Structure formats: structure tokens, C-alpha cells
Amino acid sequence: MKYWRVPLDADQIEVTRGIVHIVAERCKGCGYCIAFCPRDVLEVSPRYNAKGYHPPQVKRADECVNCHYCEIICPDFAIYSVEASADLV
Amino acid sequence: MNKTKERNEHPLDELLRTDRIPHIWCPGCGIGTAFSASLVAMKTSAIDLQKTVMVSGIGCSGRGAGYIKLDSYHTTHGRAIPFATGMKLANPELNVVVFSGDGDLFAIGGNHFIHAARRNIDLTVVCVNNFNYGMTGGQAAATTPCNARTTTTPRGNPETPFNLPFMAFAAGASYVARWTILHTRDLTKSVEEALLRRGFSFIEVLAPCPTSYGRRNKQKPLDTLKAYQERTVIKHACHPAEVQLDFERGITLGKFFDLERPTFLDMYDRTCRPQERIEKSEAV
Ligand SMILES: Cc1ncc(C[n+]2csc(CCOP(=O)(O)OP(=O)(O)O)c2C)c(N)n1
Ligand code: SF4
Ligand code: SF4
Ligand code: SF4
Ligand SMILES: [Mg+2]
Numbered sequence: 001m002k003y004w005r006v007p008l009d010a011d012q013i014e015v016t017r018g019i020v021h022i023v024a025e026r027c028k029g030c031g032y033c034i035a036f037c038p039r040d041v042l043e044v045s046p047r048y049n050a051k052g053y054h055p056p057q058v059k060r061a062d063e064c065v066n067c068h069y070c071e072i073i074c075p076d077f078a079i080y081s082v083e084a085s086a087d088l089v
Numbered sequence: 090m091n092k093t094k095e096r097n098e099h100p101l102d103e104l105l106r107t108d109r110i111p112h113i114w115c116p117g118c119g120i121g122t123a124f125s126a127s128l129v130a131m132k133t134s135a136i137d138l139q140k141t142v143m144v145s146g147i148g149c150s151g152r153g154a155g156y157i158k159l160d161s162y163h164t165t166h167g168r169a170i171p172f173a174t175g176m177k178l179a180n181p182e183l184n185v186v187v188f189s190g191d192g193d194l195f196a197i198g199g200n201h202f203i204h205a206a207r208r209n210i211d212l213t214v215v216c217v218n219n220f221n222y223g224m225t226g227g228q229a230a231a232t233t234p235c236n237a238r239t240t241t242t243p244r245g246n247p248e249t250p251f252n253l254p255f256m257a258f259a260a261g262a263s264y265v266a267r268w269t270i271l272h273t274r275d276l277t278k279s280v281e282e283a284l285l286r287r288g289f290s291f292i293e294v295l296a297p298c299p300t301s302y303g304r305r306n307k308q309k310p311l312d313t314l315k316a317y318q319e320r321t322v323i324k325h326a327c328h329p330a331e332v333q334l335d336f337e338r339g340i341t342l343g344k345f346f347d348l349e350r351p352t353f354l355d356m357y358d359r360t361c362r363p364q365e366r367i368e369k370s371e372a373v
Contacts, residue, residue, distance in 0.1 A: 023099060028116035035311055036271075053116065072129065072273045075121025077099045077110060 017084035018066025020058055026078035029053035033070035033079050039063040042070065104128045104138075106158050113152060117303075117310030119296025122270040123217050124153050126294075127188060130280035141184040144173040146198060149224045149298070150190030150217040167197030170205045173212050181354055184213070184284060191218040191232040195251055199231065206260035206289045208353040213283045213290045218253065219298035227301030234336070238305040250334070253293045258329035258346050263288030265329060265346040269295040269317040272342060279344060288352050295340070 007013070020041065027049060034042045034056050041064045045057035056079065058064075064081060071080040099105075105128070114120050131141060138159055145154035147166035154161035164172040173185045187194075194202050194216050205212060221239050222228040229239040229246050232253065236245040254265045264286050268276035276294060283290035297303055297313035308316070316336055324332075325343040332341040351359075 026099075026111050028111070030117035030310055032117070032122075032311070032314065035314070051111070071100070072125065072277070073122055073271070075114060075118060075125070075270075076112070077101055077105065077121070077125065080099055 016066045017062075018064040018081040019061070019084050020064055020070065020079060020081050022055055022057070023078045024049045024055040025051075026076050027053055027055035028076050028078075029055065030075065031056075032073045032075070036073055037070055038067060039065055101125060101128050101132075104132065104158055106156055109156055112156055114149060115298075115300045117297060117299045118149070118223075119219065119270040119294075119298070119313075120150050120153070120217050122273055123150075123215065123276070123294040123296055124156065124188065126270075126273050126277040127153075127186065127215055127280050128157065130277045130284060131186070133277070134281040134284045136184050136284055140182055141186065142176065143186045143188055144169045144176070145187070146189040146193035147224070148190035148193045148222065150188065150219075151193055151224075153188040167193055167199075167201065169193065170198060170201040170212070170214070174201075174205055174208075174210050177211055178354065181211075185211070186284070187212055187214040189214075189216060190223070191216055191220070191253075192222040192230045195253065195256075196222075196231045203256065203260040206257055206262040206291070209261055209263060209288045209350060209356075211287055211289070211352045211354065213280065213286075213292075215280060215292050215294060216253065217294050217296050219296050219302055220250075221298060221302040223298040223301045227298075227305060234334070237302075239302070240305070252329070252332065252334070254291070254332050254345050255329040257289075257291040261289065261350075262291045262346070263349055264290035264292075264344075266291070266344040267293040267295070267332065267342050269321060269340075269342065270297075271314050271317040272321070272323075275323075275342070282344075282347075286347070286349065288349060295334075 042056040043059040044054050066081045066083050143154045143157045143161040145151040146169035154163045169187045169189045173187050177185045220233050221230050228241045232250045233246045257265045264283050266279040297310050299310040321340045321342050323343045329345045
């Protein structure tokens with residue numbers, strides 16, 4: 001992460017990491033998750049789902065901070081994030 | 090390394106009738122986000138979901154009741170509030186949530202709204218305001234902004250829309266807030282608060298209807314969300330008479346009013362069912 005002024009305790013702060021899950025068949029391709037992800041994690045996938053929409057795909061997986069914004073802005077219950085460590089279990 | 094996973098479950102699936110998903114709402118329609126925020130609020134408020142019901146009227150927004158996996162009722166047009174009122178009075182321990190559209194709640198159902206607010210019936214009313222009758226092809230509603238184009242106002246709407254928070258406040262609501270679907274965290278928190286308040290709570294949610302309204306007003310869904318980002322100002326406790334809804338001058342969001350007063354049932358019990366009278370009738 002880039003700071004304009006590095007916090008004094010920057011080395012102690014652990015940024016939460018997330019993993020995004022996409023339920024491609026529910027997606028209607030509105031692009032809200034892509035446009036409003038604060039970390040620019042997502043992009044439009046070139047593939048189509050069965051209904052003919054382009055779902056999102058992950059472009060910069062390591063940047064996801066598990067903020068859930070993609071999950072709560074999605075009108076179609078088609079994307080969500082989980083904490084990276086939790087997902088390994 | 091590909092960290093995306095294709096999965097078929099979603100954290101809200103437990104509250105969704107997943108056999109009906111994908112829902113009927115168009116790509117970019119804001120109703121889904123308003124609905125999703127309401128479901129999250131129901132979960133996080135920790136209310137007893139077995140004693141929670143959702144009531145909707147008719148319209149695209151009115152389809153909400155059909156997607157929640159709780160007791161829910163899809164009533165006739167404009168009648169979500171009287172139906173919900175009856176349920177609450179017959180079974181006061183229920184948490185009753187009304188989820189419906191601006192046309193349903195404020196045009197055909199307008200009188201029910203003001204009287205339920207006046208009586209302070211203990212309901213949580215979430216109104217998806219997309220400025221038109223989406224379902225029937227985009228006719229002008231009581232909420233259509235002045236000059237906006239709809240199928241029934243092809244030269245622009247000559248009328249002035251209702252200020253919904255002001256109307257709710259003036260009629261007697263206990264809790265009044267307005268958000269957009271972009272402000273989904275604030276919206277969720279508001280619905281959660283409203284669920285826990287006693288009395289008539291009203292939350293207006295501004296949402297794009299790209300198919301019927303956006304198309305005629307040259308607003309692509311992402312443009313509408315950008316406008317929500319750029320033109321909105323959060324002013325908690327702003328007097329409802331002063332809240333604005335103008336895509337040029339600004340849109341006021343926030344929690345405008347939150348003050349508990351006796352509910353209809355409190356007043357009814359006090360007036361018509363005083364304890365001594367009940368005891369007397371039981372003694373007979
Ligand atoms: C008694 C009656 N009158 C008219 C209609 C036609 N009708 C169906 S939905 C609707 C308006 C819905 O508007 P709104 O509540 O804003 O819902 P939206 O589709 O915009 O979400 C109308 C007029 C009807 N179904 N029943
Ligand atoms: S959880 Fe947040 S950071 Fe991760 S993809 Fe979704 S919006 Fe982006
Ligand atoms: S917000 Fe949901 S429906 Fe829209 S593109 Fe993203 S995943 Fe698809
Ligand atoms: S017509 Fe409008 S309100 Fe109805 S589902 Fe489509 S976008 Fe949503
Ligand atoms: Mg409407």
C-alpha cells in the first residue's frame with residue numbers, strides 16, 4: 001500500500017486480506033463491483049455466462065482487503081469476499 | 090495463482106429463496122442492492138427471524154417479498170401498509186417489514202402511508218424510490234422529478250414531486266432516513282436501527298431503474314451511481330422540510346428524525362384496554 005505519510009506504526013499494522021468469490025451464473029454484468037472496488041481488484045471477464053452477461057473476474061487478487069463492498073453493492077447476490085485465512089480452512 | 094473461486098453459495102443464501110434466483114430485476118437495477126441491504130440488516134440486528142415477516146405491494150420493488158425465505162406476503166397494489174398494519178395488530182410480537190416501491194407506497198398507497206405514520210404503527214417501511222413506475226413501463230409517479238421524462242411526460246414532468254422524508258415526518262413517523270444504494274453501509278445500519286425502534290420507521294432508498302427511467306433521462310446505471318457519489322451530502326438531523334432531492338443542486342442524505350413516541354398499540358391499550366377493566370371482565 002502507498003501512503004503519502006507513513007504512519008509511525010505502519011510495520012505493526014496487518015492489512016486484512018480477502019479472497020473474492022464470484023457466482024458467475026447469477027451475474028447480470030452491471031459492472032458496479034468493478035467500478036466501485038476501492039482496490040481495483042476486478043475487471044470484466046471476456047467470457048459469457050449462460051444468460052449472455054460478462055461476469056467480473058479477478059485482476060489483482062493480492063490487493064483485495066476483504067472490505068465486502070463488491071458483495072454489498074451487487075444487486076444480484078453474485079459476488080462476495082471472505083477473509084483469506086478463513087478461506088483456507 | 091488464480092485466487093478467484095467459482096462457488097454457488099452466497100452469505101445471504103440462507104435468507105433467499107434461491108430457487109427463484111436470478112431474480113427478475115434488470116441488469117443494474119438498484120432494487121437488488123436495497124433488498125440485499127435489508128436482508129443484511131435483518132441478520133445483524135439479531136431480531137428473531139422466525140417472528141419477522143416481509144410485506145410488499147405491486148411493482149418491481151414489490152417482488153421483494155417473493156425472494157425472502159421468511160414468512161412474506163405479496164399483497165395487492167398500494168395495500169402493503171394496511172396489510173402489514175393488520176398483521177402487527179393481530180400479532181404484536183411480529184417484526185413487520187414493508188418493502189415496496191414509490192408508486193405503490195405513495196401514489197395508490199399514499200393515504201395508507203400517512204395514516205400508518207400518524208398512528209405510529211410499529212412497522213419498518215423501506216421504500217425503493219426509482220422515480221417512476223418501473224414495472225409498467227416507466228410512467229410518471231408522485232416522486233418523478235420536475236422536468237424528468239417518462240412515458241407519460243414525454244416533454245418533461247410539469248409537476249412537483251413529493252418530499253418523502255418531509256411527508257413521513259409531518260404525518261408522525263418516529264424514524265426517518267434517506268440513503269442511496271451506493272451508501273449501502275449507511276442504508277444497512279439505518280434499516281438495522283429502524284428494526285430495533287418501536288414505532289413507524291421510514292427509510293427512502295434512491296435506486297436506479299435503468300430500463301424504464303434511466304433510458305429516458307440519459308442516465309446509464311453507472312452514471313446514476315456516480316451522481317449519487319458526487320451530488321449527495323450527508324446531513325444527519327437535517328429538518329425534513331429542508332432536505333433536497335435535486336440532481337443539479339444536491340441530494341440530502343442521512344438520518345433526519347429519530348424520536349420514540351407511544352405506538353398505536355400503546356395508545357390503544359391505554360385507552361381501550363385499561364388494566365382494571367380487563368381484570369373486571371375476567372372476574373365476571
Ligand atoms: C389496482 C392496480 N392498479 C394499477 C396496477 C398497475 N401497476 C402495477 S405496478 C404499478 C406501479 C409500480 O410502481 P412502483 O411501486 O414505483 O414500483 P417499481 O416497479 O418502480 O419498483 C402499477 C401502476 C395494478 N397492478 N393494480
Ligand atoms: S472485498 Fe473489497 S477489495 Fe476485495 S474485491 Fe471486493 S470490493 Fe474489492
Ligand atoms: S455487481 Fe454483481 S451483477 Fe454487477 S457485475 Fe458485479 S457480480 Fe455481476
Ligand atoms: S423496470 Fe426498472 S425497476 Fe423494474 S426491474 Fe427493470 S430496472 Fe428495475
Ligand atoms: Mg418505482
